[in-house]
Amino acid sequence: PLHALLVRSDPAANAILETRKTGEYNMDKTIAAIRKQGRLRSFLCYKDIADASGLNWVKSRRGVAPHLDALSAYSVEKGWPNLTSIVVHKDRMDTGEMTEDNLKGFMEGVRAAGQDVDIEDVAFMKREQQRVFAWCRGEL
Numbered sequence: 055p056l057h058a059l060l061v062r063s064d065p066a067a068n069a070i071l072e073t074r075k076t077g078e079y080n081m082d083k084t085i086a087a088i089r090k091q092g093r094l095r096s097f098l099c100y101k102d103i104a105d106a107s108g109l110n111w112v113k114s115r116r117g118v119a120p121h122l123d124a125l126s127a128y129s130v131e132k133g134w135p136n137l138t139s140i141v142v143h144k145d146r147m148d149t150g151e152m153t154e155d156n157l158k159g160f161m162e163g164v165r166a167a168g169q170d171v172d173i174e175d176v177a178f179m180k181r182e183q184q185r186v187f188a189w190c191r192g193e194l
Contacts, residue, residue, distance in 0.1 A: 078114070079121040080107040081128065088137045092190025097183075099144035119159060126163035135185030135194065136164055150183055152176075 087106035091098050100118045104111040122138045129137045138160060143153045152160060161175050164182075171178050188194045 078107055078109055079103070079117055081121075081125060083107050084121065084125060085137065088140060088186070089190050092137075092140055092186050095187045097140050097142050097147045097150045099142060099147055101144065103141060122159075123163040123166060126160075126169070127167040130167040130169045135189050136160075136167075136169060136182045137186055138163060139179055139182035140186050150180075152179060 083106045084103055087098060087102060091102075100115070101111045103118055103121065104114045107114075122141060126136055126138045129135065140150065142150055143156050146152065146156075157175060157179060160179060161171070164171060164178075173181070185194065
């Protein structure tokens with residue numbers, strides 16, 4: 055899709071596309087929220103991402119997936135672990151497991167960002183979660 059092409063080829067276009075598709079979501083605020091929770095080895099839900107940008111979840115929920123896809127691409131571009139791996143469904147925040155739809159969306163974002171997936175999807179997701187926790191604590 056066009057989104058994946060822009061994300062890989064032009065960071066400026068990526069920023070414009072993200073703003074258009076995700077409304078008022080703020081990448082810096084999302085990263086800060088993920089870093090904060092990651093230092094605690096804790097997960098976030100989608101509403102937490104909206105809250106970090108000061109958005110009403112009901113009004114902004116459609117924009118969270120494109121925002122997380124942009125963050126996935128940004129993570130890969132920076133050489134970071136995939137920060138979106140610790141964003142899960144609210145009912146799974148205690149375990150970090152992903153629902154089938156959550157995992158599908160996560161893996162689509164990973165692959166669109168060009169990240170190498172060398173193991174089974176669930177194992178990849180769990181490995182990325184551990185890498186995010188280590189990165190947030192300054193261990194990577």
